[in-house]
Amino acid sequence: MRIRRAGWLLPFMFFIGTWCGGSASDQKNVLLITIDALRYDHCGCYGYERPTTPCIDSLASRGIVFDQVIVPIPRTVQALATLVTSLDPLDHGVLSLGNRLDDKIQTLADIFFSAGYSTAAIVEHPMQIVETGDNGANLGKGFKRILRTNRPAIEAMKWLKKTPGSFFLWIHLFDPHWKYLPPADCRIFSDPGYNHLRYVKLLKKPKGRIVYQNDWSPSDIRYAVDLYDGEILSADRKVKRLMDSLDPARKTDTYVAVLADHGEGLGEHDYYFDHGEDLHDEIIRIPWVLAGPGMDIIRKRYRHQVSIADVAPTLLDLAGLPVPDTFSGVNLVSRIHAGHEELQPPHPYICGLSDISRIPQNPHAFMSENRGRQRFVRTEKWKLIVIPERDGPEEMMLYDLELDPTERLNRASSNPERVKHLLEKIREFLESHGRWASFLNNSERPMDTDDIKALKSLGYIN
Numbered sequence: 001m002r003i004r005r006a007g008w009l010l011p012f013m014f015f016i017g018t019w020c021g022g023s024a025s026d027q028k029n030v031l032l033i034t035i036d037a038l039r040y041d042h043c044g045c046y047g048y049e050r051p052t053t054p055c056i057d058s059l060a061s062r063g064i065v066f067d068q069v070i071v072p073i074p075r076t077v078q079a080l081a082t083l084v085t086s087l088d089p090l091d092h093g094v095l096s097l098g099n100r101l102d103d104k105i106q107t108l109a110d111i112f113f114s115a116g117y118s119t120a121a122i123v124e125h126p127m128q129i130v131e132t133g134d135n136g137a138n139l140g141k142g143f144k145r146i147l148r149t150n151r152p153a154i155e156a157m158k159w160l161k162k163t164p165g166s167f168f169l170w171i172h173l174f175d176p177h178w179k180y181l182p183p184a185d186c187r188i189f190s191d192p193g194y195n196h197l198r199y200v201k202l203l204k205k206p207k208g209r210i211v212y213q214n215d216w217s218p219s220d221i222r223y224a225v226d227l228y229d230g231e232i233l234s235a236d237r238k239v240k241r242l243m244d245s246l247d248p249a250r251k252t253d254t255y256v257a258v259l260a261d262h263g264e265g266l267g268e269h270d271y272y273f274d275h276g277e278d279l280h281d282e283i284i285r286i287p288w289v290l291a292g293p294g295m296d297i298i299r300k301r302y303r304h305q306v307s308i309a310d311v312a313p314t315l316l317d318l319a320g321l322p323v324p325d326t327f328s329g330v331n332l333v334s335r336i337h338a339g340h341e342e343l344q345p346p347h348p349y350i351c352g353l354s355d356i357s358r359i360p361q362n363p364h365a366f367m368s369e370n371r372g373r374q375r376f377v378r379t380e381k382w383k384l385i386v387i388p389e390r391d392g393p394e395e396m397m398l399y400d401l402e403l404d405p406t407e408r409l410n411r412a413s414s415n416p417e418r419v420k421h422l423l424e425k426i427r428e429f430l431e432s433h434g435r436w437a438s439f440l441n442n443s444e445r446p447m448d449t450d451d452i453k454a455l456k457s458l459g460y461i462n
């Protein structure tokens with residue numbers, strides 16, 4: 001679906017005027033915060049019982065919560081490439097760790113920069129995700145200032161302080177990503193009686209065995225989840241420090257979007273403490289909270305399924321900038337207006353893929369082969385996951401998301417017509433992307449030593 005400006009909100013038309021020649025000081029700022037591996041259902045504003053996200057919840061109370069946000073490939077670089085380009089991975093070409101975003105592809109930052117905004121990407125990640133050189137993933141394309149650092153909130157505050165005028169700032173926080181080791185003051189959810197040294201020892205096991213052959217005791221797993229929640233709290237505190245550092249006048253002129261790049265498996269489907277090679281909802285569904293000027297006239301929750309590709313066109317429209325035709329996500333501005341009636345949901349179907357298998361213990365591993373990628377199609381009621389097998393037919397997993405939101409009961413065998421229909425949607429999706437035919441059988445670009453070093457630091461390979 002191509003994107004067009006909604007142009008429905010008269011107050012926002014004012015900002016279009018400013019972009020076309022008005023005072024730059026009238027432009028709205030945009031603060032985009034991504035939190036690595038943050039599960040939607042571990043945030044207070046999505047109903048989690050623990051106080052993991054007080055600051056994000058506060059933003060949600062002043063803005064909107066998107067209930068069902070889906071990523072097309074649940075791995076950092078691929079999903080964030082979709083975020084900054086509003087393109088499906090099969091179109092932006094960043095399909096694997098080690099791929100580089102093509103310089104010819106227009107990014108969200110390109111548009112803000114052209115409109116006179118100060119732009120910065122300040123990210124925490126062991127891989128070169130924003131670097132624009134040959135070894136970088138090039139997701140920093142369009143940002144004037146690019147920084148990869150282990151103290152992103154502090155660096156962002158410093159940048160904001162010395163940057164007058166309108167800004168587009170992207171911050172990526174790495175906290176909830178494995179290994180879960182939050183700062184001591186954020187370990188408030190953990191059992192103080194549990195032997196932390198035992199957990200540290202468990203972390204030394206090969207990652208593949210932890211992910212796919214997990215033999216931890218229930219208390220070990222509980223402790224890891226408790227620490228994961230502590231990591232979320234740590235990220236939330238960084239968001240708060242950042243928000244507190246904005247002076248009040250600037251804060252009222254700033255749209256803030258907080259979302260994740262993907263979720264995280266915590267053992268629900270025998271997939272522990274990882275993401276990328278599994279497509280259940282705890283992995284592909286992310287939180288997205290949006291707050292800012294004029295948000296009191298919108299819905300508090302948007303319940304339809306949306307895509308991470310929709311973030312960029314929505315932010316542009318809110319800021320009063322035109323949305324380019326190259327963006328394939330849906331501009332949600334008109335849809336989130338409380339009085340707007342929708343004839344049909346923005347995405348009746350969302351399709352996507354897993355990453356290639358990087359973990360040898362993955363029982364479905366086709367190492368380094370694209371044809372081994374799992375595929376999914378998701379409606380607001382049904383979800384089909386297709387798992388290729390090396391020998392024999394593909395495995396089909398069909399879930400009724402309304403009756404079975406945690407995806408426990410595979411209904412494929414009792415719903416052959418439904419499976420057939422959803423398989424057809426996956427086929428249409430793949431055929432609509434010209435790259436697919438060659439991509440399906442191509443081997444990946446060989447990883448260089450930097451990639452291998454980074455994957456080791458992430459624990460994917462030993």
Ligand SMILES: [Zn+2]
Nearest residue numbers: 036037076261
């Ligand atoms: Zn990630």
